[in-house]
Every structure is written in structure tokens, then in C-alpha cells.
Amino acid sequence: MFFPMVGVIVLLYKNLPFHQIFHNPFDSPLLRRICLWLCRPVIVFIPLLMCIGCQKTQQNTHFQSAVSAHYVGRETCKPCHENIYAQYIGSDHDLAMDYATDATVLGDFNNTSFNHHDVTSRFYERDGKFFVFTEGFRGKFQEFAIKYTFGVRPLQQYLIEFSDGRVQTLPLCWDTRPKEQGGQRWFHIYGNERIPPDDILYWTRISQNWNYMCAECHSTNLKKNYDAAKDRYNTTWSEIDVSCEVCHGPGSLHVEWAEAEARGEDTQGYTDMGLSIRLKDDEDEEVTWLFDKSLATYKPSTSRRRQKEVEMCARCHSRRAIINENYVHGKPLLDTHYPQALEDNLYYPDGQIRDEVYEYGSFLQSRMYQAGIVCTDCHDPHSTRRRKEGNELCYSCHQSEKYGSREHHFHKMGLSGSQCVECHMPARTYMVVDIRRDHSFRVPRPDLSKKLGVPNTCNGCHSDRSTEWASEHFGKWYGTPKPEKHYGDIFWAASRCIPGTDVDLIRLAEGNQQSPIVRATAVFLLRNYPTELSLETLRKMLRDANPLIRSEAVTSLDILPPEGRVQYLLPMLQDPVRLVRTFVARSLAPVPINLLSESALKQRETVVREYEETQMLNADYPVAHINLGNLYLDRGEYDRAVASYKKAIEIEPAFIPGYINLADVYRAQNQDEKGRNVLEQALYLAPKSAPIHHAMGLLMIRTGEHKKALHHLHKAAILAPENTRYSYVYGIALDSQKMPEQAISVLKRTLSHNPYDPDLLVSLTMIYRDRGEFGQALKYAARLARNYPENQNYQQLEKHLIILADRQGEKPDRRD
Structure with a gap:
């Protein structure tokens, strides 16, 4: 089936290392802990945002025989496959994209108006062409010609081509459903939400660019052909829609085979009838x-x-x-x-x-x-x-x-x-x-809904009933669900770092009862548990037959410092699957050259270049340059990092991570004034951005502007209350400025939503300890020791506080 894909983004390289740093509680004053945290790189590891159909593949000659197949078009297929051809015509694949004509345009262009948040657009025809008069660049109203139709059921979108080859997706869509189903109307793709011209999701910006976001999955043999030097596209295709060769591959050799068969010639030289891929059971x-x-x-x-x-x-x-x-x-x-x-x-x-x-x-x-x-x-x-x-x-x-x-x-x-x-x-x-x-x-x-906050089909229909009601009926009808944990229970607990969940993740990852994607997710979540048991499982998963599992194991090994990854990942540079080996190269990129042999260094650099090539495939999108900048920063190549982040900002000025990362490069070079200018520019563009306020607060801590720093750190915590790190840093900053009561209030409130967070527990322990309230400190230290029994520092901290509380005459109280 065809599904419209505009505006949909997915993650590419996940670069979110988990580092749990514990400073010895006996010789680390609180101010040192905040300084150590604030001096850490403030890199926002932005995964590459990609559309489901970001760009079309090209024919790869590396795996082909001496004579490679090429695309021939569906009309060549028709004489031998008339019945199939007839089924295909009018299908969702056939109508995935087309030129805008009287035969293909389904929307009402009879001088029709549509109002959305006081923006009135008008649709009309002139000289056999279709036009829309609507809000365009910088909010200026102008006329745009409709070049292509995009999709057909249950909605049709419209594409507008610009002089530099960019094709943008109009946010105004035609509902193609019958009128009795609510269709035959214009509507806005974001519903009732107003997307202003300065928003990254605005229709003329990169997030709504067809060449990058949608093209691969709507045409045959599409080549994006983006020229980064000229910032232009020359996108081409063999056929405008999803035709035969999208699935069956280039068909010229199959045509040759069929013609040779018809002539009665020997066709043994053709494998699988000359097909690029055989889609039947062997x-x-x-x-x-x-x-x-x-x-x-x-x-x-x-x-x-x-x-x-x-x-x-x-x-x-x-x-x-x-x-x-x-x-x-x-x-x-x-x-x-x-x-x-x-x-x-x-x-x-x-x-x-x-x-x-x-x-x-x-x-x-x-x-x-x-x-x-x-x-x-x-x-x-x-x-x-x-x-x-x-x-x-x-x-x-x-x-x-x-x-x-x-x-x-x-x-x-x-x-x-x-x-x-x-x-x-x-x-x-x-x-x-x-x-x-x-x-x-x-x-x-339905029994999982109350605990995990997930939907269930029973209450999907019976929305006026409770989940308990649904669970009760389900139990009467089908019996109690099996006692073993559903992987949803495990993933829910692991995403909250609940202690002991690593055992369940390891069981999922190493077992064969679940599908590879479930096992891969378990491997991904093991990064939240940097224990010896988890590391041993990750090492095993590097040898798994499924490349998705291997790739997740590679990225999860970022729980180790760069030099600790070498012995496990170096052999993986030769992995036969590109995804795995480029993940390995990115993970090993920060490793100092003195830790690698000459041959290993050469091999790493070869695959690092391959990683760079994967990013440059999407040089038209800012996150590719963010990823490259992060790579160069890790390698100490500051000039290249600066150039990459500036390029990201140039491509999309509304893309805030570019500013934050650029400011951090300046921090690494002791050029915080340059960083301040960058962050002030970003705050002007996005005054309600929590990451910017957080970054500005950290900068001001470094420059000694503590009062202003507290303002920005507080703003970040308020704007993004779900981000534990923002509230944690704000609490630590309050304590460093001799405001322990306020710090305790912030940290306790955050802990109530994140009861197992070790940083919060350590901070509360240390604040109370430094205030001489050893009984209170012991309560949090006891939770640390109970939650993380493998951490000897936590065990020692608890014992130390027991002694201090006893000396003070306080009865040890280790209850929550």
C-alpha cells in the first residue's frame, strides 16, 4: 500500500553514551562535583533526522555480473505480464506520484478558498495549470504553481517546484474520502496547529522538502542529485511512480532472458531468469x-x-x-x-x-x-x-x-x-x-495499560470504561495472562533505569524466543546498566547473526570510555554489513592513535571515511553536518567541527542544535565569548528553548555570572520538566551558591518522578552530609546501596554515614 510520508522523520546514528561518574564522597566537596559536571562537553548528540523516504537508491555495480542490469520501464514488462499490468494500473503504487493534470488532480481548484488560523488560501486553474495563492517564504503571500500530485488515498498532497530544483510539499491537502465519511474537503496537514514561517516544520523549509524527505519511496530509480557546492537539486527518476522495478529490480537482463527463450536459445547463463531478485519461495x-x-x-x-x-x-x-x-x-x-x-x-x-x-x-x-x-x-x-x-x-x-x-x-x-x-x-x-x-x-x-500507560483495544472501543473493567472481562474470557514478564514491562522499567532490570534485558537479548527487533531493543537498553554482566552480554551480541543486534551492541558499548572499546570493537571494523562497521568507526573515532597499531589505524580511518560518506549523502539536511561536527570534535579537529556546525545553521537557521554545538566548540577552545554570541542569537530565534537556556546557564557558571546562570538553568528546568538532567544541574547550582534548602526542594521534586536516578540520590546524600544531617543523608545513601549493590562506592558511603550518624547520636534511619 502507499502511505504518504511527508514530514516524517526517523533517527539515524544514535550517539547517546551513558556515563555514570561517581566521585569519591569522602574527598569530593559539592562544588567540585558541580564543576566537574559543568566542565564536561555540552555536546548535544543529535541523531540524524531522516525521512522515511529520504533519497532514492542507485544501481550498485559492485555486486552485479560483468553485464549489469538497467531499468527498462513498465511498458517493456506489459506484453508478457498483461494481467499483472492491469492489476497495477490505478493501484496506490501507480498513483504514488504524478504530474498535476486534469486526470490526476482530485482537489477542488474551482477558485476555492480555505482558511486555517486566519491564513486564507485560494485554489484555482489557469491555462490548464493548477495554482494556489497562499502564505509562502517569510509569510509573504504569493502564487505557486502545482507541479505534482502526491498520493491518492485517503488524501492527496501537492508539490511545488522551485528554480533551484527544490520540491516542497504544500501543507494544504485534499481529503479524497467520500463526503459521507467527512471527505471532499481541504484541510491542513497539521490539523489545528499553526505552523508559522519561522518554524522548522513550515512548508518551505527543509523538513517539508520532497527531494530529501519523501522522494525515494514514491518514484522508481530516483536519484536525488544534490549539489552541495551550488546548493541545488537535479533530482531524476526512471518512472515518476512506484513501478515494477522498484520491487523486482532493474529488468533488462530478464527481458534479454525472455527474448532468448522466445527464440529458442540457450538461457542457462541467466541466473533466476535474469531477475535481479527472486520473490518466490526457492x-x-x-x-x-x-x-x-x-x-x-x-x-x-x-x-x-x-x-x-x-x-x-x-x-x-x-x-x-x-x-x-x-x-x-x-x-x-x-x-x-x-x-x-x-x-x-x-x-x-x-x-x-x-x-x-x-x-x-x-x-x-x-x-x-x-x-x-x-x-x-x-x-x-x-x-x-x-x-x-x-x-x-x-x-x-x-x-x-x-x-x-x-x-x-x-x-x-x-x-x-x-x-x-x-x-x-x-x-x-x-x-x-x-x-x-x-x-x-x-x-x-488491558492489564498492561494501567502500569505502562499503553493503549489497549478493549478501552479503544469502550472508552467510557476503566482499564480494570477491561482486565476483569479479559480474565474471565481468556484466563490470566502468563506469569512471565511481557517485554513491554521490561522495556518500561529499563527506560526508567529501575535496578535489576538488566537481568531481564540480558535474558531477552540472549534468548531466541523473541524476534530480532525485540532482542535488538533489549541490547539498546542495556546501555542504561553499565555493569559487568551487561558488558559480557554486549560482547556476546557483537557476534550475533543479526546485523541489527550487532549494531545496537556496538552503540551500547559507548558505556565504556573510548580506550576501553578498542579490544571489543576493533575486529568489527571488518563487519560485512555497512551499518555495523560505520557504527564501529564512529565509536572508535575518539580513540588516541597511540593505542592503535599502524594497520588498525589505517583500517579505522578507512571506515571513518565511509561514515563521513554516509553523512554526506544527506548534505542538504543540517543534522548530517551536526553528526560530522560531533565526529570532528571528538577527534579534536576544532576548525572542521566549527565549519560543520556553521553549515548546519546555514542550511536551516531554525535548527537550534547547530547553535548549541557550535558554542560548545568555542568552550573547548576557551572562547566562551564567541559561544555567548552564538547562544544569544539562538535565544533570539527560540526564546522558549530549554536546551539553549541550559547551555547558556552552563556558560555563565564558567564565566562566574552565577545569578544569571541560575536564571537560565531554572528556565530550562521549567520549560522541560521531563528532562531530569536540567533539574539536577539546577539543583546542584543552587547548592553551590549557598542555597541548600532550595536545592533540596528541586532535587526531591525531581527524585519523586525519577526514584532510581543515582545522580539525584548522590546529590541529596552529599548535601545533607555537608549540612551535618547524617540521618537524612543515610536515607538516600541506603537507597543507593540497595538499588546498586554492585557499586562498592555506594556501599562504602552507606557504612561511612552509619558511623557518622551513630557518633552524632542519631538512630540510623534508612527508610525511604
Whole structure:
């Protein structure tokens, strides 16, 4: 199916190291602790924000035979595949993009007006072309010509081309649904939200740029062709829409094979009929469908069927980033793309879809995927429609006598509750009208909703009822859920650093019961637990067969200092998958050259250049330059870091991380006045940005402007109360300025929302200790010792405070 992708961003290189630094409590006064924290690099490690369709792959000749295939177009395919061609015409893939004509434009351009937050736009035709008069650059109203249509169901977007080759996505969309369903109207893609011209999401800015954000997944053989020196695009394609060769690969060799067959010539020299990728079950692994009586369900005889097909679909039907444009059909997806794990900004803790993540990440969690079900078992790949409608599609494998009965679903027949998808594929609405279903095919778990804050399909329909009501009915109908922890429980606890969760993460990561994406997420979250047990598991995961798991293990090993990573990661520079080895190069980039042999140094530099190339693929987007700047800063190449951050700001002046990182380079060079100028400029652009206020507060601590520093640190804590670090630093700063009562109040309030945060517990312990309130200090030290039994410093701190409290005549009170 086609899904509009404009404005959707995903993470690329996750560069969020976890460093837990504990200073000896017996010789580290509080002021030293705040100074040590404030002198740490204030780098905002911004992951590269990428659209689902950031740019089109190119043909890779490295893996091809001496004679490479090239694109021939669907009209060449038609004579031999007329039935398939007929199914394809009018499909969502066929209509993914087109030129704006009377035949393709569905919106009302009959001199129609649309008002959104007092911005009135007008749509009209003139001389056979389509136009919109609306707010444009810097809020100035002007006329724009519609060049392309974008999508068709349930909405159609419109693209405007500028003289420098940029194609921008108009935020005003046409609802193509029938009028009785609320359609046949203009609407704004951000609903009731007003996006002003200085916002990074404004339609003329980079976040709404088609060339970067959307193009790869809407056309065939698309090449972005961005010229960084001239800041221009010359984007090209073989076919404007998603045609045959997007899935089947360049078809010239297959055409040659077919013509040779027709002439009766020998075709043994052609592998797989000259196809770039074979999307059927291999003949030597023929699949039969077996009936499982206990489940009353048919399953394929092998769970390893057509993995290439699933990964091929994932190129566009996933939340992923591109790391190399030389995609080769049939080669590992992670050699060119980076699909996201189940991160909490994208998915709910239990893996349900939250943000716009498309199907791949949720499908990988499903039992169906693990059993060997593939996309085309349910979806016709040519018409892009479901093979059957309603429950009949599910009954293709699941016996209707069992799963279609009221004894199974407990709802009246014919109502929504009797529909399989309503319980097992909950829906969320994106882009105002676009309903997407979760493809994890999960069993409803209302019992998880209260604890984890996740939705459940029972209360999705019965919104007037409580989760307890839903859990009670679910228990009566299906019994109590199995006692073992759901991975959602584990991920929820791990994201909050609850002690002891590392054991559960290790079990998930090392076991084979869960899908690779669940295991990869467990590996990702192990970074929150820098223990010997976690390190041992991460070392094991470096050898895992799945490259996504290996890549997450590489990044999680950032819990070690750079020199500590060498022995584990150096061999990984030779990993066959590009994603893994570029992660390794980035992790090893800060390692001093004296710790590497000549051959290791040469190998590292080779892959570092490969990492730089992955960033320069998207030199039109500011975060690529942020990532490069972070790389150069880690390597002490300050001039290059400054140039990279300045380039990020030049590309998108509203992109605040560029200013923060630029100021930090100046800090590293003892040029805080330059940094102050940069941050003041950023505050002018974004006066309510918590990261800027935090950075300015840190700068003023360094320059001795303590009163002003407290103002900015307080502002950051107020603007982003969910950010524990901001409140922690503000509390420490208060104490350093002889305001311990206020510091205690801030830290306690923050601790109430983050009860296991060791920095908060250490700080409260030390403040009370320095005030001579040893009994109070002991309460927090006891929590540290109990929560982190492996940390000998915490154990010693507790014992020391017991002695001090006893000397003072206080009865030790270690209760919370």
C-alpha cells in the first residue's frame, strides 16, 4: 500500500553514551562535583533526522555480473505480464506520484478558498495549470504553481517546484474520502496547529522538502542529485511512480532472458531468469502449509521463507534511515538502510505503534513473522489491496469455526467487536485522516495499560470504561495472562533505569524466543546498566547473526570510555554489513592513535571515511553536518567541527542544535565569548528553548555570572520538566551558591518522578552530609546501596554515614 510520508522523520546514528561518574564522597566537596559536571562537553548528540523516504537508491555495480542490469520501464514488462499490468494500473503504487493534470488532480481548484488560523488560501486553474495563492517564504503571500500530485488515498498532497530544483510539499491537502465519511474537503496537514514561517516544520523549509524527505519511496530509480557546492537539486527518476522495478529490480537482463527463450536459445547463463531478485519461495525449499490442530491454524513449513521479500518491502514500509544509496535487490537491508528498534519515542513500551512507524517494525514483533508469514500472503503486491476482505482474509489460515465464533471474541456477530482487526490490529490516525493498523497482531493486554500507560483495544472501543473493567472481562474470557514478564514491562522499567532490570534485558537479548527487533531493543537498553554482566552480554551480541543486534551492541558499548572499546570493537571494523562497521568507526573515532597499531589505524580511518560518506549523502539536511561536527570534535579537529556546525545553521537557521554545538566548540577552545554570541542569537530565534537556556546557564557558571546562570538553568528546568538532567544541574547550582534548602526542594521534586536516578540520590546524600544531617543523608545513601549493590562506592558511603550518624547520636534511619 502507499502511505504518504511527508514530514516524517526517523533517527539515524544514535550517539547517546551513558556515563555514570561517581566521585569519591569522602574527598569530593559539592562544588567540585558541580564543576566537574559543568566542565564536561555540552555536546548535544543529535541523531540524524531522516525521512522515511529520504533519497532514492542507485544501481550498485559492485555486486552485479560483468553485464549489469538497467531499468527498462513498465511498458517493456506489459506484453508478457498483461494481467499483472492491469492489476497495477490505478493501484496506490501507480498513483504514488504524478504530474498535476486534469486526470490526476482530485482537489477542488474551482477558485476555492480555505482558511486555517486566519491564513486564507485560494485554489484555482489557469491555462490548464493548477495554482494556489497562499502564505509562502517569510509569510509573504504569493502564487505557486502545482507541479505534482502526491498520493491518492485517503488524501492527496501537492508539490511545488522551485528554480533551484527544490520540491516542497504544500501543507494544504485534499481529503479524497467520500463526503459521507467527512471527505471532499481541504484541510491542513497539521490539523489545528499553526505552523508559522519561522518554524522548522513550515512548508518551505527543509523538513517539508520532497527531494530529501519523501522522494525515494514514491518514484522508481530516483536519484536525488544534490549539489552541495551550488546548493541545488537535479533530482531524476526512471518512472515518476512506484513501478515494477522498484520491487523486482532493474529488468533488462530478464527481458534479454525472455527474448532468448522466445527464440529458442540457450538461457542457462541467466541466473533466476535474469531477475535481479527472486520473490518466490526457492525451488529447493518448497513450502507447504501445515495445519496445527492445537491452534487450529495453518503455518508454512519453514519460518525462513522469503526474507528477501520482507526486507525489500521494508525499504519503504519502515521507520528507517538511509546509510548508502547503492541499494542492491536481494542484499541485506542494513547494508544501505537502518531500521529503528522499538524506541520509546516511536513505539509504546509494549511495542505498539505510537509515532508514524509504518509496518515493518511492528510486523517483526509478530508471531506471524516468526512463523514465516510474509507481506504478500495477505497483500496482493500488484494491486496493493488485501487478498480478501474482512475476517475472510484471516480465515485463510485461522480456522473460522474457532476464531469466528462468539466463544472466541465474545461480541455480537456482525458488529465491530467480531472483526479480527479490531482486537488484533489496533488503528491510529496520522496526517489527520490516514488510519494505519498495527501489524504486530498482538493479543490485547488491558492489564498492561494501567502500569505502562499503553493503549489497549478493549478501552479503544469502550472508552467510557476503566482499564480494570477491561482486565476483569479479559480474565474471565481468556484466563490470566502468563506469569512471565511481557517485554513491554521490561522495556518500561529499563527506560526508567529501575535496578535489576538488566537481568531481564540480558535474558531477552540472549534468548531466541523473541524476534530480532525485540532482542535488538533489549541490547539498546542495556546501555542504561553499565555493569559487568551487561558488558559480557554486549560482547556476546557483537557476534550475533543479526546485523541489527550487532549494531545496537556496538552503540551500547559507548558505556565504556573510548580506550576501553578498542579490544571489543576493533575486529568489527571488518563487519560485512555497512551499518555495523560505520557504527564501529564512529565509536572508535575518539580513540588516541597511540593505542592503535599502524594497520588498525589505517583500517579505522578507512571506515571513518565511509561514515563521513554516509553523512554526506544527506548534505542538504543540517543534522548530517551536526553528526560530522560531533565526529570532528571528538577527534579534536576544532576548525572542521566549527565549519560543520556553521553549515548546519546555514542550511536551516531554525535548527537550534547547530547553535548549541557550535558554542560548545568555542568552550573547548576557551572562547566562551564567541559561544555567548552564538547562544544569544539562538535565544533570539527560540526564546522558549530549554536546551539553549541550559547551555547558556552552563556558560555563565564558567564565566562566574552565577545569578544569571541560575536564571537560565531554572528556565530550562521549567520549560522541560521531563528532562531530569536540567533539574539536577539546577539543583546542584543552587547548592553551590549557598542555597541548600532550595536545592533540596528541586532535587526531591525531581527524585519523586525519577526514584532510581543515582545522580539525584548522590546529590541529596552529599548535601545533607555537608549540612551535618547524617540521618537524612543515610536515607538516600541506603537507597543507593540497595538499588546498586554492585557499586562498592555506594556501599562504602552507606557504612561511612552509619558511623557518622551513630557518633552524632542519631538512630540510623534508612527508610525511604
